[in-house]
Every structure is written in C-alpha cells, then in structure tokens.
Amino acid sequence: MTEDIRVRYAPSPTGHLHIGNARTAIFNWLFARHYNGTFIIRIEDTDSARNIADGEKSQLDNLAWLGLDWDESPDKPGEYGPYRQSERNEQGVYQEFIDALLANGQAYKSYKTSEQLAEEREAQQAAKQAPHYIYEYEGLTNEEREAKYAEFEAQGLKPVVRFRVPEEKVFAWDDIVKGHIEIGAKEVGGDWVIQKADGMPTYNFAVVVDDHLMKISHVLRGDDHVSNTPKQMMIYDALGWDVPKFGHMALIINGETGKKLSKRDENVLQFVEQYKELGYQPQAMVNFIGLLGWSPKGEDEIFSLEEFKNMFDETRLSKANAKFDQKKLEWINNQWMRRDTAAVMPQLIQELVNADLISESDAQLKKDWLADVIKIAGVDGISYTREIVALVRKPFFELGDVTDEMVDYLTSDDGRKVFDAWEAAYTALPNDATAEDYMAAIRGIQNDLEIKGRNLWNPIRIATTHEIQGPNLPEMLVVLDKNTVLQTMADIKQKYLN
RNA sequence: GGCGCUAUGGUCAAGUGGUUAAGACGUCGGCUUCUCAGGCCGAAAUCGAGGGUUCGACUCCCUCUAGCGCUACCA
Incomplete structure (x- = not known):
C-alpha cells in the first residue's frame, strides 16, 4: 500500500455506541494506524428526525474510552471539514x-x-x-x-x-x-x-x-x-x-436469533456504555471485538490495541458472520482484570461504595484493608467489577441467616466440641495472628479432637461467618475484625449451644 | 419474490490437495484432601448435503440445502 491511506468511521448520532459500530470503528482505526494512514470521524446526521441530543458526544466519548484516537473529526477539524453532514449541507x-x-x-x-x-x-x-x-x-x-x-x-x-x-x-x-x-x-x-x-x-x-x-x-x-x-x-x-x-x-449476529445484532434486541447488552457501567475494561472490549471476525496467526488470545495494530492484516478478516459470545467476553475481561489487579482496584472499591457497603471516606481510609478483602473474596473469579459486590457483602459487611443445616453442624456432638475448642484457641490468639497461625490452631483442634473435614471446618466457619462455604477461612479471619467475630461467636453460643 | 454474501464442534476460529483437523470460550470428568473461587490435568468435531475432478479433498468444480444481508424521502 503506497498511496495515502485515509479511512473513516462515519456514525449517525442516533444513540450510544453500539457493539457493531464499535467494531467498524476499531477495524478502521486498526487499518489506518497499521498503515500509517489517517483516521477520520465524520458525523452522518442527515436524518434530523433520528438524531438525538448528545448522540455525537456519546459516540466520541465511548470511542475514546476504548482507546481510539482520530486525526480529523468535528471536534478536531482538518483541512477537509466540516465533518458533520448537516453542516456540509448548509454550506452547499x-x-x-x-x-x-x-x-x-x-x-x-x-x-x-x-x-x-x-x-x-x-x-x-x-x-x-x-x-x-x-x-x-x-x-x-x-x-x-x-x-x-x-x-x-x-x-x-x-x-x-x-x-x-x-x-x-x-x-x-x-x-x-x-x-x-x-x-x-x-x-x-x-x-x-x-x-x-x-x-x-x-x-x-x-x-x-x-x-x-x-x-x-x-x-x-x-x-x-x-x-x-x-x-x-x-x-x-x-x-x-x-x-x-x-x-x-461480516456482521455480528445475535446468538439467540441468528440475526444481525439489532439495537432493539433487549436480551443482549449491546452498547459499549452498558459494559462500561458493569465494569468491563476497555482493553477487554477491544480485545473481544478485535477477535470477532478476525483472527491472528498464532494461538494467543489476549491482545492490546497496540498489539492488534501491529498484527493487523486485512486479509485475515473473516467472511462469515460471527455470533456475539458473551461468555468469551467475560473470560477476556477476567483476564484483563487479573493482568493488573492493582490498576483495577480503585474501580472495585468504587463498586463497594456505589453499593452502599461503605462510605466514600471510609473507603479511602481503609483502602488497603478493602484490597485485601477483595482479593480474599475471590476477585480472580469475577467477570466484571460489579460482581465483586455480591462476593464481598457477606460476611465482610453483613452476616447472613443461620440456616437449619448450619444449626445441625453446630449442635452435633462434633460441632459442640469443635466450637468450644475453637473458642478457646481463637480467644488465645493475638490480634495480629496470621493465616498460618489460624491454620495451625485449626489443625491443632483436628489433632486433639480427631475430627476433620466438614465436621471440623463447618462449625468454625459458621460460628465466625454465618456461612457454610466461602473463601479460605484462615485468610478471612485475618481481615475480619476480631471483636466482631468474638461477638458473632458469643451470639451463636448463646442462641444455639446452651 | 429478486439480487448479493456465507457455510469447519454449542460459540469464536486455524487450516489454501496428503495433518492425529490447531488454539480459545463454554461444557463434562479428575486432581488440588472444609467449601467456593482460582490453578493443574483430561474428554468430546471428519469439516451443511449430494455429485464430480484426483492416486488422494475440509481444501478445486457443479448442484442442492440452510442461514444472513439488502430490497425507504434510515443510515
């Protein structure tokens, strides 16, 4: 390609940035940047009835969020302006x-x-x-x-x-x-x-x-x-x-209907903004979209915009329509979040604030503690940041109900023995006990009482967290406030073990 | 209906005459001896159908079938 490469993305400002449009924009950007060409954005607003307020701004903002930049556009006029068709029309x-x-x-x-x-x-x-x-x-x-x-x-x-x-x-x-x-x-x-x-x-x-x-x-x-x-x-x-x-x-189609992804389909999230709100990473969106209808040479799957740009090859664009696979998007997002958890941490903490689990100011004060909680709660398993709320809520911010099944564990012969032993061990441990210390204490009880498995762990887990399953217990105990846990245990004892 | 495009596993897909038909998501099974998450290991397609061409076809040709797209004073 020796001539001057000039490509454009030409949306009509009829709504937010749609996944399909985002893909068109991304591939045009890739094409332009790979060949050192010029990437232009032109607004096609010739249907005044369908234009919506802020449609253009929203398009541009979302494009920028994805990491795209452009050389000429309404907000960055070049020598071929104006870049809105309505204005061009006015100029004759x-x-x-x-x-x-x-x-x-x-x-x-x-x-x-x-x-x-x-x-x-x-x-x-x-x-x-x-x-x-x-x-x-x-x-x-x-x-x-x-x-x-x-x-x-x-x-x-x-x-x-x-x-x-x-x-x-x-x-x-x-x-x-x-x-x-x-x-x-x-x-x-x-x-x-x-x-x-x-x-x-x-x-x-x-x-x-x-x-x-x-x-x-x-x-x-x-x-x-x-x-x-x-x-x-x-x-x-x-x-x-x-x-x-x-x-x-080729088009991106709805997996359910097999039809072109339509803005009217409500069963699929199809606006970039919706994913942004759920806490998807822009790199993940680009990564996923870049792999829809295009494939790289090797076997890797995780790529940055920059890497896509370098690898870009228009001959590898696929001719067949591709179904939108949300599961894969989730996996890719998970990969991106894990790539740099530290960078995503502020977002994760913000989710907790948004969910009213903690105030903005407290979150600021306790951000190291929150980071620990988030990691222990299983951030490695979530698909997007919003999901952290459900993982962290119990038992770190609220206690769940004690179910009949839990009561059975507690009130069994083994349960009672474990509880007493644990109460003594936990009380004796210092406030700054480590996960290893807690583990050693529990192993100690296991040896003394010759009780193991669920019968050992569940009574302790239930007495301290009101949960029958969850993240690694010793690690949780490190971040849980000791006085609160002591109180929780006291309540359990008073209510079920007398 | 017309015109056009497409056709490899549930999904994304590699593959361009001779391969054990890559890899990934998802699914299922096992292991990691509290559970969940995570991690590790493993399993599953004969290439839409039917004809050719060829010593040999997922790869070339033909027909069929199916799906999608367009068919506006929308973009």
Missing part, C-alpha cells in the same frame, strides 16, 4: 453536485407523493414483481419535463431529486474481504432519491460526495452495505470520480 457541498447532475440530465426532480409511491409498490407486489421505481417523464423532452416541474410546483408539491440509474450497467469491485463482487445496476430498484424533500442529501449520495472530497482511500464497513455499493459506484461514475477500495466485514 452537496447542492453543487446535485445541480450538476440535474443540469446534465443524470438526475431529475420527482414530485410523486408517498401515497403514490406506496400504490406503485403494492401494485408491483401484487403482480409478483420486484419493487422498482417507475420513471415518470419517459419520452418527454427537457422542455416538457421542465413544464411538468412548474405544474407540480404550482400545486405546491415539494420535489425530491432522483438519480437516473443507468440500468444496463454492471458494477463490480474487488472487495477487500469478500473478493470479486458484481451487481447489475438494474438490481438497485430503479431511480433512487439523492436529495430528500427537506433538502438533505440521502445517505448513499452524501457518503460518495464526502468520501471523495475527504479523499477517503478505503471504505471498511459492514456487510449490510454490500447492496448499497452499486448505488454509490454509479454516483462516482456520474461525477467522474475514482472509486475507493471497499471492504465489507
């Missing part, structure tokens, strides 16, 4: 080319109402024909057509501009991921709208103008754009422009 960027196409007869104004359009379509469907736009000025001279325009205008109708499709042509390209593809112009459904009644260009027209003007060299996008490609190519053709290289990546 599209109008110029629409006028040119209108002037040379490659486009025309159409005044059909949506009712008329719907009727045509229904009639075609009833006749088992593929929906196809019917050109209304067939056989008319330019003058006659202009006269029609005037007539419609007089009726107060607003026109759209349609592109006159050269039906006999076939458009072909060598797709970066799918190889050679060709589609006949007649398959696009007839003359399509390039400018809406409100004056906004349509997507398929605006992309072409912008990609050309912004000197985009490679367009990497989702599979769902394959059938848009001939439409876009005919515009490049009509305007005499060179076509960029296209690459259509």
